[in-house]
Amino acid sequence: MLRELTAVIKKDLRQAKRDPRFVAPSLIVPFVLLLVYSILWTSVGGGESFYCGLVVLDDTPQAENMAAIIENMRSTTNHTWFSIQRYNKSEAERLFSEGSLIAYILIPEGFGDNISSGEKANIILFCNNINDDVVKNYIHRVEAAVLLFNQGAYSPDFNQTDAPIAIEESYSYSQTPGNLEYMGASAIMLSVIVCAVAGQALSTASEFESKAIYETLNSPSPRTAIILGHTLASIPRTLLILFITLPIVYISLDVVPIGNPIVLFLILLITILALVPFGEMIGIVTKKREQALLGSVLFSVVCFLMGGGLAPVAILPIEFRIFSVLLPITHSLTLWNRVFFLNTTTGLVFGFTALVAFWVLGTIAVSYMTGREVERC
Amino acid sequence: MVIVLPFMVEIRDLTFVYDGQVKAVDNLSFNIEQGEILGLLGPNGAGKSTTVKLLMGVLKPTSGSVKVAGLEVSENLAEIRRRIGFMPQETALYHELTAQETLEYHAELYGVPKNEIDERISRMLKLAGLTDRKDDLVRTFSGGMKRRLALVRSILHDSDLLIFDEMSLGVDVQSRNLIWNRVRDMKREGRTILFCTNYMDEAEALADRLIIIDHGRIITEGTPRELKQQHVGEYLIEVMVDDFEHDEFWLSQEIGLDVDSLVVGMTGSTLITVKSDDGPKDLPRLITAMSNAGVPVKQVSMREPSLDDVFLSLTGSRLRD
Numbered sequence: 115m116l117r118e119l120t121a122v123i124k125k126d127l128r129q130a131k132r133d134p135r136f137v138a139p140s141l142i143v144p145f146v147l148l149l150v151y152s153i154l155w156t157s158v159g160g161g162e163s164f165y166c167g168l169v170v171l172d173d174t175p176q177a178e179n180m181a182a183i184i185e186n187m188r189s190t191t192n193h194t195w196f197s198i199q200r201y202n203k204s205e206a207e208r209l210f211s212e213g214s215l216i217a218y219i220l221i222p223e224g225f226g227d228n229i230s231s232g233e234k235a236n237i238i239l240f241c242n243n244i245n246d247d248v249v250k251n252y253i254h255r256v257e258a259a260v261l262l263f264n265q266g267a268y269s270p271d272f273n274q275t276d277a278p279i280a281i282e283e284s285y286s287y288s289q290t291p292g293n294l295e296y297m298g299a300s301a302i303m304l305s306v307i308v309c310a311v312a313g314q315a316l317s318t319a320s321e322f323e324s325k326a327i328y329e330t331l332n333s334p335s336p337r338t339a340i341i342l343g344h345t346l347a348s349i350p351r352t353l354l355i356l357f358i359t360l361p362i363v364y365i366s367l368d369v370v371p372i373g374n375p376i377v378l379f380l381i382l383l384i385t386i387l388a389l390v391p392f393g394e395m396i397g398i399v400t401k402k403r404e405q406a407l408l409g410s411v412l413f414s415v416v417c418f419l420m421g422g423g424l425a426p427v428a429i430l431p432i433e434f435r436i437f438s439v440l441l442p443i444t445h446s447l448t449l450w451n452r453v454f455f456l457n458t459t460t461g462l463v464f465g466f467t468a469l470v471a472f473w474v475l476g477t478i479a480v481s482y483m484t485g486r487e488v489e490r491c
Numbered sequence: 492m493v494i495v496l497p498f499m500v501e502i503r504d505l506t507f508v509y510d511g512q513v514k515a516v517d518n519l520s521f522n523i524e525q526g527e528i529l530g531l532l533g534p535n536g537a538g539k540s541t542t543v544k545l546l547m548g549v550l551k552p553t554s555g556s557v558k559v560a561g562l563e564v565s566e567n568l569a570e571i572r573r574r575i576g577f578m579p580q581e582t583a584l585y586h587e588l589t590a591q592e593t594l595e596y597h598a599e600l601y602g603v604p605k606n607e608i609d610e611r612i613s614r615m616l617k618l619a620g621l622t623d624r625k626d627d628l629v630r631t632f633s634g635g636m637k638r639r640l641a642l643v644r645s646i647l648h649d650s651d652l653l654i655f656d657e658m659s660l661g662v663d664v665q666s667r668n669l670i671w672n673r674v675r676d677m678k679r680e681g682r683t684i685l686f687c688t689n690y691m692d693e694a695e696a697l698a699d700r701l702i703i704i705d706h707g708r709i710i711t712e713g714t715p716r717e718l719k720q721q722h723v724g725e726y727l728i729e730v731m732v733d734d735f736e737h738d739e740f741w742l743s744q745e746i747g748l749d750v751d752s753l754v755v756g757m758t759g760s761t762l763i764t765v766k767s768d769d770g771p772k773d774l775p776r777l778i779t780a781m782s783n784a785g786v787p788v789k790q791v792s793m794r795e796p797s798l799d800d801v802f803l804s805l806t807g808s809r810l811r812d
């Protein structure tokens with residue numbers, strides 16, 4: 115078994131070396147997306163597509179004033195803006211916990227009374243700080259509203275200690291990445307994803323093109339050894355792409371991982387294992403190298419966009435979210451971006467389990483499909 | 492004491508249907524003896540490749556049984572495959588490997604003892620006439636070179652039963668001669684060989700015994716000589732005449748010989764093929780008889796029948812239409 119395994123790995127790597135066409139999409143796809151995103155984020159911003167909730171629990175005129183200021187503010191810059199939507203408290207809490215509301219502002223009971231009696235009044239911003247740029251946008255909005263409310267108290271003399279409303283900012287995470295940093299990290303993952311899928315699809319399709327697949331499958335070697343060999347060969351073949359993408363992302367965006375490198379490496383590893391069967395399926399279905407490459411790029415890009423590459427999965431409509439969970443790339447991206455920017459281990463077990471499940475199920479599916487294909491040569 | 496050796500290959504009532512529709516092999520039964528070289532001859536689509544894929548266990552029989560060396564194929568796949576050297580019709584070579592690497596890969600998959608690999612590979616490369624091209628990628632090889640490489644790859648793991656599917660498909664004349672000679676060498680070494688072909692000259696040149704199949708069924712079997720004698724005769728006399736207005740039956744009566752076929756050519760002349768067991772005697776008699784019957788002979792020739800004539804006589808169509 116070990117002999118056959120090594121033979122398959124050696125053969126696969128030689129093939130990859132002599133037909134390295136899968137490298138091109140692995141570089142082009144992430145950097146094209148990165149470019150599109152940087153243009154999108156810097157020129158268009160989030161637009162009115164982001165919602166910020168507003169919950170008013172106080173029925174004094176002061177509270178209504180504050181609410182009106184928040185609602186009627188207009189952006190004077192091109193930066194991410196959002197529309198305000200009023201909710202009652204329980205609904206806002208529910209949407210926020212589900213993730214479909216990124217942030218909401220709460221004007222608590224007693225707000226008006228505190229201002230009338232000269233005590234400090236509070237407003238509270240609940241914000242899901244997945245992304246530094248997004249959080250800052252919400253905070254600026256609240257800050258601006260507060261300044262407007264505290265009319266006349268303009269910078270530089272504005273002293274918060276005398277202001278009727280105080281701003282107290284505290285973060286539950288020490289640091290969150292900006293949009294471009296987030297995309298840089300995603301680009302690294304995406305290059306690995308495309309490389310894993312396209313590399314395997316190309317290898318499998320070329321075996322079908324030359325019919326050489328029958329040399330391997332008609333041999334006495336157990337099918338497990340053959341499929342495992344393909345999977346193991348894909349690991350070095352895929353990881354090589356990091357020698358290109360890591361420096362590019364570092365040099366152009368100054369992005370370096372913060373989380374544990376070993377955990378990050380394990381995430382890449384399990385991602386490759388989970389995706390290789392999909393590449394193999396694409397190869398089996400297309401059977402032509404050109405179509406296999408095209409198919410892999412389509413598969414990777416669609417899954418990437420669905421899986422959190424376009425917007426955090428949490429704010430997608432529920433139907434999309436269910437679909438996203440069924441894609442391996444969703445879990446890879448979530449794990450990767452979390453550990454890339456935070457030194458954390460929360461949520462790792464679920465993500466890893468999901469990816470291992472994709473690997474196992476994918477391998478079973480591939481084994482079945484190969485069996486069927488052999489019979490219809 | 493008498494030792495009864497099992498047949499190398501025993502096929503019983505074998506049927507295979509593709510996708511529940513195409514009956515590619517239809518109730519086939521035959522045996523191959525140890526050391527025999529058996530040719531499976533038939534036109535494209537006759538079911539030859541399907542039959543050998545069933546033998547290799549690539550396909551599972553729809554019904555019937557296939558045994559190799561007494562073992563039921565579908566129940567002993569790994570064991571069977573180690574005992575068979577198989578060259579598929581499609582050569583199935585990795586284009587991105589060199590000739591040397593191709594053979595190394597095969598040796599590993601088939602468990603050739605490590606200490607024998609190098610020696611065997613260089614011998615195989617020599618047999619295939621590829622020694623000086625051993626480090627070139629298969630992608631750069633001609634059809635003949637690929638076929639030669641596929642042939643030696645199939646004998647690399649030294650098995651007693653060899654199966655070659657269309658060994659000279661897409662191959663130049665030199666390669667074809669080399670391949671035929673290698674196959675004869677293997678026969679001399681005592682191996683059992685089954686080959687599929689739709690070239691009658693190949694069947695005639697190599698086979699001890701032939702099975703002619705069409706539409707998945709055995710039409711006839713025997714040695715090439717037997718088949719020709721049985722179905723055609725020792726000689727075929729071809730007569731060309733102008734403005735022939737009669738039919739086969741009439742002519743057979745007039746000349747007292749069996750008319751095999753009658754083909755009207757484009758120029759209006761007719762080619763008549765007549766079977767004969769004693770050509771030198773029948774030929775002059777035939778010319779006289781035809782002249783007497785008012786059909787002057789324009790041109791005449793005599794030849795030994797080919798397997799194509801056997802096929803034509805049995806099915807009414809040619810092998811390679």
Ligand SMILES: Nc1ncnc2c1ncn2[C@@H]1O[C@H](COP(=O)(O)OP(=O)(O)O)[C@@H](O)[C@H]1O
Pocket residue numbers: 489490491509510513514515533534535536537538539540541542
């Ligand atoms: N994979 C397949 N699926 C469906 N039909 C097939 C397949 N392979 C072969 N056939 C059909 O089975 C018949 C026998 O084919 P094959 O065994 O390849 O013939 P041969 O090798 O004698 O040319 C043909 O009618 C062919 O069209």
Ligand SMILES: [Mg+2]
Pocket residue numbers: 536539540541580656657
């Ligand atoms: Mg065939």
